[in-house]
Amino acid sequence: MKSDLFSNEHMVQPAYAPGMSVQNAKSIKYAVNGEMLARQGAMIAFRGNLQFERKGQGVGGMLKRAVTGEGLPLMAVRGQGEAWFAHEAQNCFIVDIEPGDVFTVNGRNVLCFDATLSYEIKTVKGAGMTGGGLFNSVFTGQGKLGLVCDGNPLVIPVSPQLPVFVDTDAVVGWTAHLHTSLHRSQSFGSMLRGGSGEAVQLKLEGEGFVVVRPSEVTAQAQQH
Numbered sequence: 251m252k253s254d255l256f257s258n259e260h261m262v263q264p265a266y267a268p269g270m271s272v273q274n275a276k277s278i279k280y281a282v283n284g285e286m287l288a289r290q291g292a293m294i295a296f297r298g299n300l301q302f303e304r305k306g307q308g309v310g311g312m313l314k315r316a317v318t319g320e321g322l323p324l325m326a327v328r329g330q331g332e333a334w335f336a337h338e339a340q341n342c343f344i345v346d347i348e349p350g351d352v353f354t355v356n357g358r359n360v361l362c363f364d365a366t367l368s369y370e371i372k373t374v375k376g377a378g379m380t381g382g383g384l385f386n387s388v389f390t391g392q393g394k395l396g397l398v399c400d401g402n403p404l405v406i407p408v409s410p411q412l413p414v415f416v417d418t419d420a421v422v423g424w425t426a427h428l429h430t431s432l433h434r435s436q437s438f439g440s441m442l443r444g445g446s447g448e449a450v451q452l453k454l455e456g457e458g459f460v461v462v463r464p465s466e467v468t469a470q471a472q473q474h
Contacts, residue, residue: 298331364393
């Protein structure tokens with residue numbers, strides 16, 4: 251059988267080392283040798299001797315998920331083999347987290363990560379329930395974190411002289427040492443949303459980076 255479909259561009263190659271790698275722009279491959287964690291329902295294929303187990307978030311995490319609709323439903327993948335992960339054909343990226351790093355990311359953008367990373371669901375400081383209950387996953391430790399983003403993300407530097415304002419529905423995540431607060435702007439909402447209601451942005455101050463997706467979350471996407 252001959253076709254461009256079977257070219258080397260699409261053909262999966264054997265893994266030469268355990269761990270996470272980008273298979274292509276829309277998927278991540280993980281060569282499992284022990285344990286890793288992934289978003290529930292994100293596995294699209296696997297081979298080898300692997301077991302999948304739903305992983306709870308704990309009472310606090312489940313409560314936040316029930317209140318806000320946000321959260322990070324996970325599964326543990328154990329054994330030896332290879333697994334491929336993707337989510338709605340979104341673009342995939344890998345972040346290397348090193349000791350001392352703290353990376354805050356929206357749960358909807360998490361695809362998979364090393365078991366050596368620690369995560370905790372926390373309220374975004376300065377947002378509270380008035381900001382729609384902004385809960386995010388905070389990652390620390392050492393290892394790789396696989397992310398998905400609807401489109402190519404924007405990475406915007408934040409400096410003490412230049413704080414950055416981002417739409418709460420578009421923010422993917424941000425680095426440590428950034429102070430967050432809510433910013434309301436009547437004129438901004440009137441101009442861009444066609445009404446007189448207030449628009450609310452997340453204001454980030456300090457030294458670091460914020461990652462933004464080039465689209466807002468639709469009501470349908472929020473249900474996933």
